[in-house]
Amino acid sequence: MTIRLYWEDPYLTQFNCTVVEVCLLDQQPVAVLDQTAFYPTSGGQPFDTGHLGTARVLNVEEDASGKIMHFLDAQLATGPASGRVDWVRRFDHMQQHTGQHILSQAFVQVAQAPTLSFHMGRETSTIDLNLSQPSEELMEQVEALAASVVFEDRPVRVHNVRPEDLEALGVRKRSEREGTIRVIDVEGFDRSPCGGTHVRGSGEIGMIAILGYERYKGGTRVEFVCGGRALKTLRKDHDALKRLGKLYSASMYELPDLAFEARDLWREGVRLGGFVLVRATFSGRGLETVKLLAQKIVAQGEAVAILGLLEKTAQAVVARSTGIPGDCGAIVKDVTVKRGGKGGGRPDLAQAGGIPADNLEAWLTDVERHFGK
Numbered sequence: 001m002t003i004r005l006y007w008e009d010p011y012l013t014q015f016n017c018t019v020v021e022v023c024l025l026d027q028q029p030v031a032v033l034d035q036t037a038f039y040p041t042s043g044g045q046p047f048d049t050g051h052l053g054t055a056r057v058l059n060v061e062e063d064a065s066g067k068i069m070h071f072l073d074a075q076l077a078t079g080p081a082s083g084r085v086d087w088v089r090r091f092d093h094m095q096q097h098t099g100q101h102i103l104s105q106a107f108v109q110v111a112q113a114p115t116l117s118f119h120m121g122r123e124t125s126t127i128d129l130n131l132s133q134p135s136e137e138l139m140e141q142v143e144a145l146a147a148s149v150v151f152e153d154r155p156v157r158v159h160n161v162r163p164e165d166l167e168a169l170g171v172r173k174r175s176e177r178e179g180t181i182r183v184i185d186v187e188g189f190d191r192s193p194c195g196g197t198h199v200r201g202s203g204e205i206g207m208i209a210i211l212g213y214e215r216y217k218g219g220t221r222v223e224f225v226c227g228g229r230a231l232k233t234l235r236k237d238h239d240a241l242k243r244l245g246k247l248y249s250a251s252m253y254e255l256p257d258l259a260f261e262a263r264d265l266w267r268e269g270v271r272l273g274g275f276v277l278v279r280a281t282f283s284g285r286g287l288e289t290v291k292l293l294a295q296k297i298v299a300q301g302e303a304v305a306i307l308g309l310l311e312k313t314a315q316a317v318v319a320r321s322t323g324i325p326g327d328c329g330a331i332v333k334d335v336t337v338k339r340g341g342k343g344g345g346r347p348d349l350a351q352a353g354g355i356p357a358d359n360l361e362a363w364l365t366d367v368e369r370h371f372g373k
Contacts, residue, residue, distance in 0.1 A: 134222075314363070
């Protein structure tokens with residue numbers, strides 16, 4: 001039976017061993033060792049990679065008999081060897097798996113929702129919960145509780161106990177394994193049977209972030225990231241929002257609010273035949289933000305958006321959905337001749353500026369008449 005060094009010290013990345021068996025499985029070299037620091041896929045956590053002698057470790061699996069199989073890119077001979085675990089991958093898995101324990105316990109404490117399964121993907125992880133009524137508020141409460149445990153940097157310890165001692169230990173879930181059972185203890189918060197690799201203090205997780213959730217098989221599937229993955233996601237999302245903000249000359253924090261505002265304005269608009277007419281006047285906003293809002297309104301469904309921006313002088317944006325008759329650019333030019341200002345644009349989107357403030361409402365009314373014929 002292979003000695004599992006990753007249980008004794010999950011921070012061990014280099015070790016010596018003896019290759020006791022070699023073979024080919026589906027034309028791929030496989031080695032069995034007397035002891036290994038390479039974790040085999042199990043319990044929702046993927047395998048470790050790295051090097052064994054001169055060969056790369058591509059996969060690690062445990063067969064039905066408990067034998068740990070190291071799949072390699074080159075054949076090895078039996079005898080002494082040394083191994084080196086890819087630490088970046090190993091530590092990432094330690095962060096995700098320990099974070100999952102904390103997140104699962106947080107769902108129990110906040111919503112009495114036990115975890116049914118766990119899957120660690122390459123970029124994000126998921127847990128499936130016995131939770132029929134998820135909500136944003138609940139997710140925020142769970143995330144806040146999990147964060148508090150991380151920030152307190154609680155010790156994470158391992159207990160090896162007999163099956164009959166599990167109930168007295170107060171574990172979150174039962175185990176069907178026989179013999180000695182390994183329990184991961186996040187001090188004062190969670191105890192759970194688990195054979196995975198874990199950090200030694202909750203602070204090493206860094207951050208636990210819930211990315212989203214969905215109804216799944218009568219329960220709820222929650223997507224999350226921890227540690228380095230959370231930092232990577234933050235950077236990527238923040239960069240995307242900044243670029244969108246620059247594109248639309250709006251604050252990146254305004255963009256989600258604009259989508260909700262556009263939906264509400266469309267719902268409150270006037271129904272005219274086959275489309276919705278939305279007319280509104282704003283102040284204290286940039287023209288590009290108002291233009292983006294108009295575009296989002298007409299994207300809700302068949303609609304015309306006539307939006308004014310009132311300051312010392314006034315500006316306006318006119319937009320329509322593709323299937324609605326009328327030319328935004330042409331009517332803007334016509335009305336500026338009559339009511340003042342300067343502007344133009346395309347048939348589906350146009351704008352004007354320099355409109356006398358006192359003329360703005362009459363200006364918008366003339367445009368409305370054009371589409372309300």
